Structures are given as structure tokens and as C-alpha cells.
Amino acid sequence: SQQGEEDPQALSIQEGENATMNCSYKTSINNLQWYRQNSGRGLVHLILIRSNEREKHSGRLRVTLDTSKKSSSLLITASRAADTASYFCAPTGGTSYGKLTFGQGTILTVHP
């Protein structure tokens, strides 16, 4: 299965701190995507990292990928209350059309 498993299940931090979430998966992938879900904006794509990439940045987001360990991490720097959401990883591969398989997600709470 391509399903990613996020860790920890829940994370609570203060505004300004960094948040790190991890994702593990079991089979080879073409790419891995991170999505965020909150009540206000639904499920939103954050970043995609390809299997031949090791690190990618987008604003305050930094994603790493270690295909030898079949794991990825998402770092959010200088967190804000608005970052409060559930974060899901979606490793992709095995189909030609990009079907996504999500884990249970990491619930991030950022306290003002």
C-alpha cells in the first residue's frame, strides 16, 4: 500500500516555535505530497517532493525525503496560530493518475 503514516498523532506548540511532523511509507514512490486540512479552508496542497529530491522549501515549509528509510518530514518554522490544522502526507506511485492515499494525519495546535 502507498499509504503514509504520520507521526506524532498530535503536536501542541507555542506561536513562534518550529513544528516537525514525520511520515513513513512502505513501498517505492514517484513523489510525496503534504496536505493541510482545517475547518476554514478544507484540504489544501502544501508541497510536493519527487523521489529524486532530498529537500525542498516553500516559504516557512521545509520538506525532506529519505527514500532509503522510506520517510519524509515536514518542518514548519516560526509557527503561527493560523497553522493550526491537520497535516497529511500522501506518497504517490503505482498508478498513472496520482491517486492519493492518506494516513490519519498529525493534528497541530499552535497556541497564541
Added chain:
Amino acid sequence: GAGVSQSPRYKVAKRGQDVALRCDPISGHVSLFWYQQALGQGPEFLTYFQNEAQLDKSGLPSDRFFAERPEGSVSTLKIQRTQQEDSAVYLCASSPRWGAEDQETQYFGPGTRLLVL
């Protein structure tokens, strides 16, 4: 531009009723996906369309679930004889044609929250 829209946003059905959930994808998007999200869980894949062709329906939980996209744009997910275990949020997502810069990104709608009593 307009994002993916879904209607209704909320639906309450009595057990045994049929329901129809609508998805309007982003204009021009070739791929359309339906997902089911139970409370506290991640979304689970239901079915996939490329234009009007339903290429993968492996995630549909039973033959009570049926999806269509007859003209390759709007899609409808129909659930017949609803059961309490069908209560969930149903998410629709679309993505552009292969070759587009964001071909692998899925753009999600706000979802339809279905409650079966």
C-alpha cells in the same frame, strides 16, 4: 479563478434514503477524484474519472455507491439506501491534464458532510 465546489454542503438523510452529492471541478481539469473522510481519519479514495471515463472505482465500499461524470465536467456521487456507516464527509478533488505544471496536485472542494440518522 473559481475552485472546486460541492453541493450540498450538509445533508441529513434518514436511513434508507437515496442521496446525490454534486461536484463542480475547476474548469478544464481532466481528472476528478472522490474521497470519503470519516471523523478523525484521513480521506479514503473512492473513485477516479479521467474526463467522462471512470477508470478506477476500486474504493467504492459497496454497490450502493455510484458515481458518474457524463460530460467530463460535473460529477455526481449517488448513495442508495443510505446506512448509518455512510455518515462521513465526501470530498471531491480535481487535477489538471498531464503535462501541466501542477499535474499531480489535487485541488479539493469543501466537502459534503453527510449524516445518516
